[in-house]
Amino acid sequence: xxxxxxxxxxxxxxxxxxxxxxxxxxxxxxxxxxxxxxxxxxxxxxxxxxxxxxxxxxxxxxxxxxxxxxxxxxxxxxxxxxxxxxxxxxxxxxxxxxxxxxxxxxxxxxxxxxxxxxxxxxxxxxxxxxxxxxxxxxxxxxxxxxxxxxxxxxxxxxxxxxxxxxxxxxxxxxxxxxxxxxxxxxxxxxxxxxxxxxxxxxxxxxxxxxxxxxxxxxxxxxxxxxxxxxxxxxxxxxxxxxxxxxxxxxxxxxxxxxxxxxxxxxxxxxxxxxxxxxxxxxxxxxxxxxxxxxxxxxxxxxxxxxxxxxxxxxxxxxxxxxxxxxxxxxxxxxxxxxxxxxxxxxxxxxxxxxxxxxxxxxxxxxxxxxxxxxxxxxxxxxxxxxxxxxxxxxxxxxxxxxxxxxxxxxxxxxxxxxxxxxxxxxxxxxxxxxxxxxxxxxxxxxxxxxxxxxxxxxxx
Amino acid sequence: xxxxxxxxxxxxxxxxxxxxxxxxxxxxxxxxxxxxxxxxxxxxxxxxxxxxxxxxxxxxxxxxxxxxxxxxxxxxxxxxxxxxxxxxxxxxxxxxxxxxxxxxxxxxxxxxxxxxxxxxxxxxxxxxxxxxxxxxxxxxxxxxxxxxxxxxxxxxxxxxxxxxxxxxxxxxxxxxxxxxxxxxxxxxxxxxxxxxxxxxxxxxxxxxxxxxxxxxxxxxxxxxxxxxxxxxxxxxxxxxxxxxxxxxxxxxxxxxxxxxxxxxxxxxxxxxxxxxxxxxxxxxxxxxxxxxxxxxxxxxxxxxxxxxxxxxxxxxxxxxxxxxxxxxxxxxxxxxxxxxxxxxxxxxxxxxxxxxxxxxxxxxxxxxxxxxxxxxxxxxxxxxx
Numbered sequence: 001x002x003x004x005x006x007x008x009x010x011x012x013x014x015x016x017x018x019x020x021x022x023x024x025x026x027x028x029x030x031x032x033x034x035x036x037x038x039x040x041x042x043x044x045x046x047x048x049x050x051x052x053x054x055x056x057x058x059x060x061x062x063x064x065x066x067x068x069x070x071x072x073x074x075x076x077x078x079x080x081x082x083x084x085x086x087x088x089x090x091x092x093x094x095x096x097x098x099x100x101x102x103x104x105x106x107x108x109x110x111x112x113x114x115x116x117x118x119x120x121x122x123x124x125x126x127x128x129x130x131x132x133x134x135x136x137x138x139x140x141x142x143x144x145x146x147x148x149x150x151x152x153x154x155x156x157x158x159x160x161x162x163x164x165x166x167x168x169x170x171x172x173x174x175x176x177x178x179x180x181x182x183x184x185x186x187x188x189x190x191x192x193x194x195x196x197x198x199x200x201x202x203x204x205x206x207x208x209x210x211x212x213x214x215x216x217x218x219x220x221x222x223x224x225x226x227x228x229x230x231x232x233x234x235x236x237x238x239x240x241x242x243x244x245x246x247x248x249x250x251x252x253x254x255x256x257x258x259x260x261x262x263x264x265x266x267x268x269x270x271x272x273x274x275x276x277x278x279x280x281x282x283x284x285x286x287x288x289x290x291x292x293x294x295x296x297x298x299x300x301x302x303x304x305x306x307x308x309x310x311x312x313x314x315x316x317x318x319x320x321x322x323x324x325x326x327x328x329x330x331x332x333x334x335x336x337x338x339x340x341x342x343x344x345x346x347x348x349x350x351x352x353x354x355x356x357x358x359x360x361x362x363x364x365x366x367x368x369x370x371x372x373x374x375x376x377x378x379x380x381x382x383x384x385x386x387x388x389x390x391x392x393x394x395x396x397x398x399x400x401x402x403x404x405x406x407x408x409x410x411x412x413x414x415x416x417x418x419x420x421x422x423x424x425x426x427x428x429x430x431x432x433x434x435x436x437x438x439x440x441x442x443x444x445x446x447x448x449x450x451x452x453x454x455x456x457x458x459x460x
Numbered sequence: 461x462x463x464x465x466x467x468x469x470x471x472x473x474x475x476x477x478x479x480x481x482x483x484x485x486x487x488x489x490x491x492x493x494x495x496x497x498x499x500x501x502x503x504x505x506x507x508x509x510x511x512x513x514x515x516x517x518x519x520x521x522x523x524x525x526x527x528x529x530x531x532x533x534x535x536x537x538x539x540x541x542x543x544x545x546x547x548x549x550x551x552x553x554x555x556x557x558x559x560x561x562x563x564x565x566x567x568x569x570x571x572x573x574x575x576x577x578x579x580x581x582x583x584x585x586x587x588x589x590x591x592x593x594x595x596x597x598x599x600x601x602x603x604x605x606x607x608x609x610x611x612x613x614x615x616x617x618x619x620x621x622x623x624x625x626x627x628x629x630x631x632x633x634x635x636x637x638x639x640x641x642x643x644x645x646x647x648x649x650x651x652x653x654x655x656x657x658x659x660x661x662x663x664x665x666x667x668x669x670x671x672x673x674x675x676x677x678x679x680x681x682x683x684x685x686x687x688x689x690x691x692x693x694x695x696x697x698x699x700x701x702x703x704x705x706x707x708x709x710x711x712x713x714x715x716x717x718x719x720x721x722x723x724x725x726x727x728x729x730x731x732x733x734x735x736x737x738x739x740x741x742x743x744x745x746x747x748x749x750x751x752x753x754x755x756x757x758x759x760x761x762x763x764x765x766x767x768x769x770x771x772x773x774x775x776x777x778x779x780x781x782x783x784x785x786x787x788x789x790x791x792x793x794x795x796x797x798x799x800x801x802x803x804x805x806x807x808x809x810x811x812x813x814x815x816x817x818x819x820x821x822x823x824x825x826x827x828x829x830x831x832x833x834x835x836x837x838x839x840x841x842x843x844x845x
Contacts, residue, residue, distance in 0.1 A: 015494070021519060021521070025506075070475060091495055115484070326474040330542060336472070391469045
């Protein structure tokens with residue numbers, strides 16, 4: 001019988017592989033509501049070559065593999081549904097290159113957003129990347145693989161749209177370069193265009209088609225100053241128009257729409273957070289004026305107005321990543337938090353928030369409704385976010401039911417579930433155009449003939 | 461503290477506990493060493509909750525994970541949740557529970573640590589001769605202003621002894637009346653408390669407090685931040701006997717301000733390592749730096765991770781003896797001396813005998829002995845007189 005543990009230890013060193021119950025337990029669950037399932041091994045490679053050897057071994061022995069970054073998708077995407085090997089990528093933590101002129105960075109597969117943020121601030125203060133609101137431990141690759149969003153998503157699209165190249169270990173063990181560096185190892189400025197964009201074979205696939213070991217990411221100008229404006233309205237139906245007016249100005253960095261019942265002063269109002277940036281007071285003042293003018297008619301009709309934000313309230317609103325996001329998990333004093341985050345057309349916002357309130361009332365839940373405008377307003381991410389107490393199985397069950405209903409509603413409304421659970425993936429697959437599904441299936445079979453990569457996910 | 465078994469599930473495993481506030485590197489010493497998420501604070505809290513629920517059973521590996529925490533409080537500093545201040549108390553409470561419920565099945569090195577403190581009054585396997593370091597320094601007598609409490613490392617460890625002698629020299633030169641307990645001194649119990657052996661801690665604390673009472677001690681100055689922490693924060697839970705406790709860097713700082721110690725010019729480059737039990741536990745960041753900066757000509761170069769964000773040497777919670785984090789390039793003490801060396805300093809100044817022994821070993825293993833001298837703050841001052 002083949003001793004997989006020893007073979008893994010030969011590849012990464014004994015101290016970087018475990019089959020202890022403790023690691024299997026922890027890596028077998030995430031902070032969301034997906035039932036746990038343990039891996040047989042957890043392994044932590046340090047180089048692409050080590051990843052390659054692990055994949056070759058797994059492919060030969062037909063052992064499932066699940067690559068894991070920060071593990072904070074909350075929807076069970078790195079829970080190893082069929083056991084096997086979880087590859088914790090965080091030892092691959094080197095920032096390999098920053099190209100200041102062409103504005104991109106190349107990172108290894110385990111670099112965290114926190115470390116990249118710190119590195120850029122220290123060494124390239126004029127550049128920044130799109131920092132997600134997930135905690136600092138979330139990885140750049142993990143975030144790209146789930147089509148994550150960040151503070152620059154309103155301007156430049158999903159964080160995965162900012163990818164400028166990939167190095168991938170294919171399920172059969174080959175190392176494959178995607179993008180401009182496929183012909184020149186020195187240049188990582190494009191992930192595909194003007195040629196076929198093969199990054200689409202890996203982004204959004206949740207690790208079912210390969211393991212990204214290096215990633216190029218576009219960087220953007222880091223302005224000297226940032227400020228936040230808050231527009232308030234109690235007219236849900238006006239939100240799409242407000243966003244349309246704001247995005248028309250092309251003056252905003254980020255637009256986030258918030259509705260939550262706590263603290264009580266926030267109940268009943270929609271808070272639209274508008275982040276602006278500039279290199280001078282004059283630039284910020286100009287942007288404030290343009291934004292103010294854009295919403296003047298709503299203000300005049302008394303349907304909304306700007307909130308005066310005290311100076312001490314601004315830092316938490318501007319903080320990147322925002323620690324307030326994780327504090328939501330402690331609202332019920334129970335360490336739990338999951339959300340279904342469908343991507344929806346802008347005009348559907350009122351229907352979604354109405355649905356969320358219906359679910360809250362039906363299932364007696366604590367909630368927050370946070371939405372982010374994507375790519376200038378073509379769509380937005382709407383989060384059905386519910387917090388729960390991990391020691392309260394009844395509450396967890398009610399949230400599972402509410403999220404199931406939210407997913408069904410999303411599909412009915414023509415929305416796209418973001419980082420869907422396996423159950424939601426099945427729901428999507430059932431409704432997908434058969435020929436689209438056929439392409440997905442062909443791609444999967446071609447790249448992963450033995451079905452070893454994160455099995456259970458995107459199984460057509 | 462609230463019952464930890466009713467609270468511990470509140471950890472969301474968001475991972476902020478792994479970092480310093482600027483995310484420059486991993487700042488949880490055991491996570492930096494082992495890199496499995498289980499060795500981070502959230503890993504421990506989730507495993508403890510699983511153990512309480514019966515989802516996992518006790519194992520040697522679980523015990524190793526639990527006891528490899530140095531209780532450095534980086535997690536307390538960085539956790540964004542409202543319960544953050546309770547985290548280390550939860551881990552200590554779980555250690556106590558594990559000791560009781562699992563019938564003492566804890567890592568053998570921890571068992572040995574506790575047995576040695578119980579049998580010998582110190583974890584270093586030394587017998588008697590606690591005053592061998594003192595070289596004529598007198599015993600405490602009623603009327604002395606300060607009792608100088610040197611602790612186990614100050615009494616027995618060679619580097620700790622040098623620290624103790626250096627502090628004693630400065631106090632003498634400043635005209636402070638003080639004395640030591642010599643062979644009557646006992647372990648302070650700080651590590652015993654953190655390892656979860658609360659009964660033994662109670663015995664040690666009561667014994668020390670009783671001794672202080674008998675001698676009429678009103679002021680204690682400690683060599684070790686660990687002893688300072690135990691006496692300042694934990695002894696009041698055992699007895700309401702009042703005595704004032706300070707760390708020697710606080711006392712030196714006062715003496716320098718009063719010009720009772722006057723260092724001469726010394727053109728040296730120094731970086732300072734904040735001990736967890738002085739810094740994060742007791743918020744003493746300024747005085748040690750002020751002591752160093754009182755030396756004319758000194759250049760104080762900060763490591764990237766300093767003050768609240770300081771990276772633990774890996775010695776806390778008894779690890780300076782149990783060494784559950786040793787044996788790797790990624791051992792915290794080795795990471796820390798590399799970071800100190802990167803500042804360009806000639807001297808890595810410490811204020812804790814535990815940090816001293818950890819970092820002295822690390823500079824040797826890293827082959828930095830000729831480039832970076834590890835010295836106690838009092839030694840840096842004494843060499844400048």
